[in-house]
Amino acid sequence: MSADQTRDGYFGEFGGSFIPPMLQEAMDYLSKQFYTFKDDPEFNRELDYYLKEYVGRENPLTYAEQLTRSWGGAKIYLKREDLNHTGAHKINNVVGQILLAKRMGAKRVIAETGAGQHGVATATACAMFDMECVIYMGAEDTRRQALNVFRMELLGAKVVPVTKGQARLKDAVDEALNDLVENYKNTFYLLGSAVGPHPFPTMVKHFQSVVSKESKKQILEKEGRLPDAILACVGGGSNAIGAFAHYIDEPSVRLIGVEPELAPTMTEGVPGIIHGFRCLVLLDEEGNPKPTYSIAAGLDYPGIGPEHSHLKTSGRAEYVTVSNEEVLAAFQELSRTEGIIPALESAHAVAHAKKIAPSMSPEQILIINLSGRGDKDVEQVFHMLKK
């Protein structure tokens, strides 16, 4: 599905925009600018330049020889988003949106962050592009992620602790949106995943689809054929939609999203509206978004991007869950066998690959999207394994 076909922001029954009129005005303005620049040759030249020189693209599609031998089935390839500057896929979207913000004449960038990863990626790019940067973060999260707050400040960002509500991510999003309503003529809201009202899911996909654009070219060069399946972890869904994008219209390629057992949005979610868009969402008995829990902070979200919701209900993609134990085992196994310490989020995809690879034939190919590196998680895993 091309971005133009989804210009209204709907993917089947999901997506759209359910927000107050003031905010809708800001979204309409953003949409107009995005559709103006996304196919502009000069804009894309600039984007390619920074993806190469700053992010370090293209990153490799590494053949995981040891893992393939030890699992004894399909050939395993790893798409190495962990090798990007700042260590994950988030920077792809951040650089794209910052360049758009610049074209729109914005002087100020705001963002929400939960665990701090999107905040750090945003602060990084704002430093480089000399933009004023304000990061809204739940006060509760600023305490738990003090080091990431320091990182953002080191990069020149102002971190605003939000004390309203439960002082968590949802409250940080609300504060950022209030700021945007007031200031949208000179302020750009840089959203971190393929969620939110239109045009965010379409825009984030657009900037993350560089992942599958590269992997498709790389696998054709290496193997002369398409892979049999792509696996990616899903939180809000940005690394997965980027990893799937160029294969959605290739019916022979299975698309598999992997989520935590304790945040099973796709396997147990029902249609509903959160954060201004319609998607599959986990609700409690009262119909409120259900608290989720994942050892990978980046996957802790009760909703999921609207396109994933559609890919699931239409049957084009499959979504599965893995347990914390399986994730911890995969984290260690990839470290030991390939010398690559994955992010705990990415280890979800590795854990499911381990379940399906052995029953596949050696001619078959799996690509695991390694969304990020695990340096940020080493201390947490240390404490979990010590117990």
Ligand SMILES: *Cc1c(COP(=O)(O)O)cnc(C)c1O
């Ligand atoms: C943030 C993050 C995720 C989850 O976000 P998506 O939008 O679902 O991709 C996954 N992996 C890593 C390394 C992250 O930092």
